[in-house]
Amino acid sequence: MQICMLGLSYKTAEVDVREKVAFNRPVLADALHALCRYDNVRGAVILSTCNRMEIYVDSSDAQAAYADIVDFIASFKHVDRSEFEGHLYRRQGFEAVHHLFGVISSLDSMVLGEQQILGQVRTAFRSAMEAGSCTMALAHLFRQALSCGKRVRNETSVSENHVSLSTVAVDVARAEFETLEGKTVLVLGSGEMSELAAQYLKEQGVETFIVSSRTFAHACTLARELNGVARQFTELPELICQADIVISATAAPHCIITPDLLVHTSKHLLILDIALPRDVDDACRDVPHVTVCNLDDIGAIIERNQEERKAAAARANDIVDEETRAFLYWVGEHAVTPTIKRMRADAEGMRQREFDRLMKALSIDLSEEDRWAVQKATEAIVKKLLHEPTVRLKESTRNNADFECVEAVRYLWGYSDGMVAHAHALDSGEIAAPHTVPSHSSAEHPM
Numbered sequence: 001m002q003i004c005m006l007g008l009s010y011k012t013a014e015v016d017v018r019e020k021v022a023f024n025r026p027v028l029a030d031a032l033h034a035l036c037r038y039d040n041v042r043g044a045v046i047l048s049t050c051n052r053m054e055i056y057v058d059s060s061d062a063q064a065a066y067a068d069i070v071d072f073i074a075s076f077k078h079v080d081r082s083e084f085e086g087h088l089y090r091r092q093g094f095e096a097v098h099h100l101f102g103v104i105s106s107l108d109s110m111v112l113g114e115q116q117i118l119g120q121v122r123t124a125f126r127s128a129m130e131a132g133s134c135t136m137a138l139a140h141l142f143r144q145a146l147s148c149g150k151r152v153r154n155e156t157s158v159s160e161n162h163v164s165l166s167t168v169a170v171d172v173a174r175a176e177f178e179t180l181e182g183k184t185v186l187v188l189g190s191g192e193m194s195e196l197a198a199q200y201l202k203e204q205g206v207e208t209f210i211v212s213s214r215t216f217a218h219a220c221t222l223a224r225e226l227n228g229v230a231r232q233f234t235e236l237p238e239l240i241c242q243a244d245i246v247i248s249a250t251a252a253p254h255c256i257i258t259p260d261l262l263v264h265t266s267k268h269l270l271i272l273d274i275a276l277p278r279d280v281d282d283a284c285r286d287v288p289h290v291t292v293c294n295l296d297d298i299g300a301i302i303e304r305n306q307e308e309r310k311a312a313a314a315r316a317n318d319i320v321d322e323e324t325r326a327f328l329y330w331v332g333e334h335a336v337t338p339t340i341k342r343m344r345a346d347a348e349g350m351r352q353r354e355f356d357r358l359m360k361a362l363s364i365d366l367s368e369e370d371r372w373a374v375q376k377a378t379e380a381i382v383k384k385l386l387h388e389p390t391v392r393l394k395e396s397t398r399n400n401a402d403f404e405c406v407e408a409v410r411y412l413w414g415y416s417d418g419m420v421a422h423a424h425a426l427d428s429g430e431i432a433a434p435h436t437v438p439s440h441s442s443a444e445h446p447m
Contacts, residue, residue, distance in 0.1 A: 003141060004062040005096040006069045006088055007047075007054030010110050013087035015050075020079045023048040025127065032133040034076055038068035043135035045128040045142060047103075049120050051110050056100065056142075058135040062092045097141065097327050101320040104149035106158065113159040113309045118149045136404050140330060148323040155319060158312040161305035166196035168298050168305070169272045170204060173245055176270045176291060184208040186243035187226075188236075188256070190218035193274050194249035198226055201245070210239055214250070237261050246271045248279040255281040262287045274298065339406045340390055343413060351382045 008018065023031050023046050035044045035055070043058040055073075059065035070088070074081040091099045102108050104121045125142040128134045134142070153159050162168050174180060185206050187198050190213040198209060209228025213219035216232060223230040231239055236256070240246065241264055248271065250256060257271065258281045266289070273280040273294040285292045355378055359371065366374070393405055409415075 002059050002062040002065070002092065003056065003096045003137065004059060004065055004090065004092045005054055005056045005099060006066055006090045007052060008084065008087040008089065009052035009054070009108070012089060013084070017084055017087055018050070018053060021053050021073055021077055021084050022050075023053065025123070028124075028127045029131045031076055032128060032131040035069070035072045036133050038065075038072060040064040040068045043128075043138050044133050045124055045138055047121060047124040049117070052103070054103070056096065056138065058137050066090055094324065094328065098320060098324045100141065100145050101148045101323050102317075104145045105152040105316050105320055106149075107313055107316055107320065111163055112306065112313060113161075113163070115153070115159050118146070118153070121149065122146060136407065137331070141327060144323060144327050144330075148320060151319050151323070152316045156312045156315045158309050158316045160312075161308045163302050163305050163309065165274060165295075165298055165302070166193060166200055168301050169197045169247070169274055169293070170200040171301070172272065172293050172298070173201065173270060174204060177244070177268075179205070181205045181207075183244040184210065184242055185245045185247060186239050187211045187222065187228075188246065188248040188279065189213055189250035189275065190215070190222040191249055191251070194247050195222055195225070197247050197249075197272065197274065198222070201247075202226060206245075210242065212236065212239055214252075237264075240269070241265060243269065245269075248273050249275045250279055251275070252279060253277065255279060257281065257284060259283050259287050262290055265289060272298075339409055339415075340393055342415070343389070343409060344386060346413065347382050347386055348379075351378050354378070 008021070010018070028046060028048075031046060032044055035041055035046070035057075040059050040061050041057050042060070045056045047054045047056070055069050057065050057069065070081055070085060073079070073084065099108070100121075104117060106112060106114050106117050109117055121142070125134070125139075125146070128142075129139065162171055177183065180201065183206055185198060185201055185208065187194050187209060190211065198211075202209070207227075209223065209226040210231055211219045211223040211226065211228055212231045212233050212235065213222075214233050216230065219230040219233075222228075240257070240261055244267065246257070246269065248257060252275070254277075256279050257273075262269070262284060265287070269290045271280055271284065271290065271292045273292060276295060278294055280292055280294065282292075284290055355375060358374070359366070389409070393409065
């Protein structure tokens with residue numbers, strides 16, 4: 001069994017290249033079926049997002065599988081391989097597992113700590129299961145990946161401290177007021193940034209929105225989405241007096257909010273200026289009861305939050321290493337030869353114990369010759385009982401059924417419970433890992 005991965009991401013390919021090889025959900029099942037028809041692909045999972053496209057496969061020949069994957073992408077997406085092949089990266093064995101666990105932990109994301117990737121990996125795994133393209137090894141890999149992602153979010157703060165402009169703007173609003181309930185938000189401009197910030201405020205309990213834009217039709221559209229009201233831009237002085245929070249993100253070439261518009265403001269007013277160029281005159285900071293927060297202010301918060309996330313990423317990397325070792329342990333436990341050896345050793349141990357018990361229970365003393373004969377007879381019984389299972393286990397490697405057969409043996413002999421306990425002990429540090437995590441990214445582990 002070889003777990004290997006071939007893909008590209010925002011780090012290696014521009015968006016136009018990523019678009020050409022993206023697999024939207026409606027075509028995913030057909031794509032997985034087509035990919036698994038290739039000779040060197042036992043099973044596959046396709047992870048396709050706006051920032052990456054990665055194909056994970058279970059194969060007995062990784063290098064041949066890579067060639068098959070490239071052929072599949074070119075054929076299925078009707079794109080010349082020269083347009084994407086130079087952007088691909090590949091991982092095999094340890095590196096493939098470690099990479100996936102890092103991806104789902106958002107350590108490889110464009111925005112460190114973003115949370116969408118966990119759901120995206122879950123969707124990719126579910127699609128592969130529904131398509132029947134998941135081998136036992138891939139299924140275990142992705143289940144453990146999901147567990148790894150959850151651990152990182154539960155045990156570290158890598159996903160805390162917002163680092164997007166809109167969410168940080170809302171964090172500023174939450175810090176400025178004891179509660180956002182009952183507040184009136186004036187949204188100036190109807191573009192994406194103002195809409196995102198307004199939607200986040202709505203999620204935090206704001207119910208009253210006034211939307212104003214130089215294009216009134218655009219203001220009406222956003223107002224409907226927020227369950228608010230649209231007003232003409234010429235009413236700006238009156239609207240500011242009604243607001244507790246102003247989100248300003250227009251495309252105006254000059255400041256639209258100046259100190260003279262704020263002279264009649266008697267209550268605390270927070271102005272979030274997320275426009276470039278700025279919508280708010282810097283002199284507005286000197287107006288009593290008014291707090292202004294612009295892109296520079298928000299940028300400083302984002303930078304500080306990014307640094308805090310980077311510090312938390314160190315612990316997240318430790319979790320990724322632990323989970324990778326646990327998966328490698330699982331792979332090692334599911335190798336055919338160690339399982340056969342353990343099965344034979346356990347059977348021989350049982351035989352020897354029962355032989356000793358029999359010798360003690362007999363009312364007469366057997367001669368050495370008779371003891372030897374009974375010994376050989378019991379050994380022959382054990383060997384004959386294990387012969388067929390041993391032959392079939394060895395044959396399973398040629399039929400690509402070794403993991404399933406070994407799992408059945410481990411379950412029937414009660415080995416799986418011990419493996420789970422071992423994995424838990426491995427995670428808690430109670431025992432040493434059977435494999436050493438390499439200290440550099442180019443290291444490989446055979447699988």
